Amino acid sequence: MTTTHTKTISPRQQVAPAGPEFSRIVLGLWRLGDWKMTPQQRVSFLEQALALGITTVDQADIYGNYLSETLLGEALALAPHLRRQLQFVSKCGIKLVSDQRPSHGIQHYDTSTAHIIASAEQSLRAMQIEQLDLLLIHRPDPLMHADDMAEAFRQLQASGKVKHFGVSNFTTAQFDLLNSRFPLVTNQIELSLLHMQPLLDGSLDQCQRLRIAPMIWSALGGGQLMLPANEQTEQGQRVSLALQRIAGELDVSPSVVALAWILKHPASPMVLTGSGRIAAVAEAVQATGVQLSREQWFALWSASAGKNVD
Amino acid sequence: MTTTHTKTISPRQQVAPAGPEFSRIVLGLWRLGDWKMTPQQRVSFLEQALALGITTVDQADIYGNYLSETLLGEALALAPHLRRQLQFVSKCGIKLVSDQRPSHGIQHYDTSTAHIIASAEQSLRAMQIEQLDLLLIHRPDPLMHADDMAEAFRQLQASGKVKHFGVSNFTTAQFDLLNSRFPLVTNQIELSLLHMQPLLDGSLDQCQRLRIAPMIWSALGGGQLMLPANEQTEQGQRVSLALQRIAGELDVSPSVVALAWILKHPASPMVLTGSGRIAAVAEAVQATGVQLSREQWFALWSASAGKNVD
Amino acid sequence: MTTTHTKTISPRQQVAPAGPEFSRIVLGLWRLGDWKMTPQQRVSFLEQALALGITTVDQADIYGNYLSETLLGEALALAPHLRRQLQFVSKCGIKLVSDQRPSHGIQHYDTSTAHIIASAEQSLRAMQIEQLDLLLIHRPDPLMHADDMAEAFRQLQASGKVKHFGVSNFTTAQFDLLNSRFPLVTNQIELSLLHMQPLLDGSLDQCQRLRIAPMIWSALGGGQLMLPANEQTEQGQRVSLALQRIAGELDVSPSVVALAWILKHPASPMVLTGSGRIAAVAEAVQATGVQLSREQWFALWSASAGKNVD
Numbered sequence: 001m002t003t004t005h006t007k008t009i010s011p012r013q014q015v016a017p018a019g020p021e022f023s024r025i026v027l028g029l030w031r032l033g034d035w036k037m038t039p040q041q042r043v044s045f046l047e048q049a050l051a052l053g054i055t056t057v058d059q060a061d062i063y064g065n066y067l068s069e070t071l072l073g074e075a076l077a078l079a080p081h082l083r084r085q086l087q088f089v090s091k092c093g094i095k096l097v098s099d100q101r102p103s104h105g106i107q108h109y110d111t112s113t114a115h116i117i118a119s120a121e122q123s124l125r126a127m128q129i130e131q132l133d134l135l136l137i138h139r140p141d142p143l144m145h146a147d148d149m150a151e152a153f154r155q156l157q158a159s160g161k162v163k164h165f166g167v168s169n170f171t172t173a174q175f176d177l178l179n180s181r182f183p184l185v186t187n188q189i190e191l192s193l194l195h196m197q198p199l200l201d202g203s204l205d206q207c208q209r210l211r212i213a214p215m216i217w218s219a220l221g222g223g224q225l226m227l228p229a230n231e232q233t234e235q236g237q238r239v240s241l242a243l244q245r246i247a248g249e250l251d252v253s254p255s256v257v258a259l260a261w262i263l264k265h266p267a268s269p270m271v272l273t274g275s276g277r278i279a280a281v282a283e284a285v286q287a288t289g290v291q292l293s294r295e296q297w298f299a300l301w302s303a304s305a306g307k308n309v310d
Numbered sequence: 311m312t313t314t315h316t317k318t319i320s321p322r323q324q325v326a327p328a329g330p331e332f333s334r335i336v337l338g339l340w341r342l343g344d345w346k347m348t349p350q351q352r353v354s355f356l357e358q359a360l361a362l363g364i365t366t367v368d369q370a371d372i373y374g375n376y377l378s379e380t381l382l383g384e385a386l387a388l389a390p391h392l393r394r395q396l397q398f399v400s401k402c403g404i405k406l407v408s409d410q411r412p413s414h415g416i417q418h419y420d421t422s423t424a425h426i427i428a429s430a431e432q433s434l435r436a437m438q439i440e441q442l443d444l445l446l447i448h449r450p451d452p453l454m455h456a457d458d459m460a461e462a463f464r465q466l467q468a469s470g471k472v473k474h475f476g477v478s479n480f481t482t483a484q485f486d487l488l489n490s491r492f493p494l495v496t497n498q499i500e501l502s503l504l505h506m507q508p509l510l511d512g513s514l515d516q517c518q519r520l521r522i523a524p525m526i527w528s529a530l531g532g533g534q535l536m537l538p539a540n541e542q543t544e545q546g547q548r549v550s551l552a553l554q555r556i557a558g559e560l561d562v563s564p565s566v567v568a569l570a571w572i573l574k575h576p577a578s579p580m581v582l583t584g585s586g587r588i589a590a591v592a593e594a595v596q597a598t599g600v601q602l603s604r605e606q607w608f609a610l611w612s613a614s615a616g617k618n619v620d
Numbered sequence: 621m622t623t624t625h626t627k628t629i630s631p632r633q634q635v636a637p638a639g640p641e642f643s644r645i646v647l648g649l650w651r652l653g654d655w656k657m658t659p660q661q662r663v664s665f666l667e668q669a670l671a672l673g674i675t676t677v678d679q680a681d682i683y684g685n686y687l688s689e690t691l692l693g694e695a696l697a698l699a700p701h702l703r704r705q706l707q708f709v710s711k712c713g714i715k716l717v718s719d720q721r722p723s724h725g726i727q728h729y730d731t732s733t734a735h736i737i738a739s740a741e742q743s744l745r746a747m748q749i750e751q752l753d754l755l756l757i758h759r760p761d762p763l764m765h766a767d768d769m770a771e772a773f774r775q776l777q778a779s780g781k782v783k784h785f786g787v788s789n790f791t792t793a794q795f796d797l798l799n800s801r802f803p804l805v806t807n808q809i810e811l812s813l814l815h816m817q818p819l820l821d822g823s824l825d826q827c828q829r830l831r832i833a834p835m836i837w838s839a840l841g842g843g844q845l846m847l848p849a850n851e852q853t854e855q856g857q858r859v860s861l862a863l864q865r866i867a868g869e870l871d872v873s874p875s876v877v878a879l880a881w882i883l884k885h886p887a888s889p890m891v892l893t894g895s896g897r898i899a900a901v902a903e904a905v906q907a908t909g910v911q912l913s914r915e916q917w918f919a920l921w922s923a924s925a926g927k928n929v930d
Contacts, residue, residue, distance in 0.1 A: 106605050106609050107618040108604055108608035108619060109604075109608070110604055139620060142509040143575065143576060143604065143607060145518075146518055146576070171510070171515075173482065173512030174512075174515050176516075176519060177515040177516075180519045199762040200762075200791070202791065202794075205791075205796065206793060208765075208797055209766070209796060264763065266763060266764065266766070294730055297728075297763060298726055298727075298728035299726050308726070308727040309714075309727055414915075416918055416919050416922065418918035418929060419914075419918070420914055422914075449929065449930060452820075452921065453884065453885065453886060454886065456828055456829070456886070458886075481820070481825075482822075483792065483822030484822075486825065486826075487825040487828055490829045
């Protein structure tokens, strides 16, 4: 990573025609609890992210065994001015077996009106904020009753508790169903050079058609792309080699290239970070300033697919 | 099965916004010929079903080697008053190689205008009735000409011979095609704890989106779920164990639980029975009164999938 | 092939409601370069095709290592009157590694506004014509930016350089995406008795629903269907046997039967030829006059699938 690039600021974009405007890079707080930060360190982390132009943070009720939102809330209580500078995304719909939720007997989904509302309200309390900018249904519940879910969305919107609604990990048919009852602004999905399926299964086509920007999780393949070669699959080795080559051409790190590969997609994806190291977060922001050529993009595609395009 | 439950009456429901109202449990007469009933026994069977609130019967031209509709017709001739109390579903589009149809040289589909009309008229004659409440295209014919089929539907509707139209075993794309030419009121599909594919392939999402209630065949996995453990697959064994556990909790039979699992789906499926034993039919009706909890529903899902939800 | 049949003339058909009218059989010039024809022989070949009612020729920028369009252009320069009698289809979007395009470092796709326009203009120059009747996007580019592509289409249409637009090898989701921005008139896809996937994957359902006639490439399975039995797969052997039997019944060649099998589909496909022998082209035209019965069609389907329909 060269010093010239580190000053890049994350651009912002409209998530959907009637959706919010988010920073292109979104601070993922899935593992906030693992980072063992003091409340003040969490404040610093958020301030450093803001300095990089990252205004949007991604949470879920269940992250960190139901505790990650509380850790964020402690930081916001210490630094209340951050609330106005940040946009908050959270999720609901999964019920984990957890000491924090002793009533749950088996891991399952709950997308009932009552649970969606209760979960959103609990997220607000835990994060010590008054409004979510975006609430996502975390998984496609096979029992999802679209009218009941839309009813929960309407109530949460009417009470000012949640501004916008979306989903995560939905197939196109599942998205069409819920979107027919309530306008969704995003689908948060997995996409990386080790998981190119959304390029083919219609997810990204649907997003682009509806002018809805997807949010991308596991953009670095859960970190696998950064493992030593001998701990990687054949596919991982091919992709890593291609990343290194192009990283050399562009004088950036392989991670930056891997994220720039996602950011080039015409559906205009937003990318979630996963790290608690601000340097890793800065690399994601840096990627927003890197333009891969089509040849570079397809060299990476081909390394992942193990063949050239037809 | 406890005596308390056996008095449940099948509820009724709207099949589609402009569709008929059917009983939630539908009497499947696929194997009527196998039951070796006298015409009077068939009348009694229908009367017992009616006493359980089952007003809808499901037939097809080809059932029982093209003879099942005739067996039903004999009963209706003996008890003409039943005609006004029952709603009749039949199907067409498959041409079996059969001594009853000596002109057929190979099993194939025929969804031509002429065949659909001729088959519906033959079903009316065989069943000795004047109108079908619902005619289904039995299989997605790769040669289906949607305009020709819609023309058959219009003629059958105009002549009063068939009130509503639907399909069976159609993919979502096939449904969209025919539905673009003529409004379909249902898709009759296979769904059970041994066949959960429609939860993922978009079929049930499409039904719910269009507010069309699916009809479910093979809801007990073709009876496999009720086999002794040593005759079952690993999946079947897992599901059977879970069914037995929950059956114990609810003081009903495992079959009732398996059907309640289907009935809980938000697409509001109607369930076809398959048995000639009125006790088995009564169990299906009983299932309409059983509410599984979400945890029970997902315990069964997990037993079938061999894993918890993500 | 019997002499009686050889006088068949290819019928014409509307490709889409607002699309062009093409000959049902389309002269595929993919391998024009392999045929080693003199310019005058190319003129003769086109004239013989026209005498068979074939008015539409299919090209692509990349055919014959970027040279096939030029070979056609040389013929049209010799016989300028043919331009008014023919309709020209070409394609763009693939960038091959080629001595003709030394700047390409890796095989990739390019569906940028600039490349689509430049490629269409180059096709016009190479073919020495002033207008394309139809320009297709050759492959579904994972980087396709639908608005940018629509912009290219609008500019090419406004300048009179291209009349209509379509795609090739697109999934239904990819088609929906681009069609949402600009009305497409066709999807050119592979279909044959050795490749029946489009019967199931929604492609042909979508075409029929939108009243868009697909164009079919590799209709004879890339010639595999005509190999000696011992060079064929088991599937190929089954299909060949069935083709021979039905060819005998109808007194035509197996190739004619294989093409009639495609032409019977209700999506009203147009079939591309692949041969430089006018006799082979005439067989394709002959197929337009052959009506397979449903039993014959399904006998071929069953031979390909290795089973009867359900």
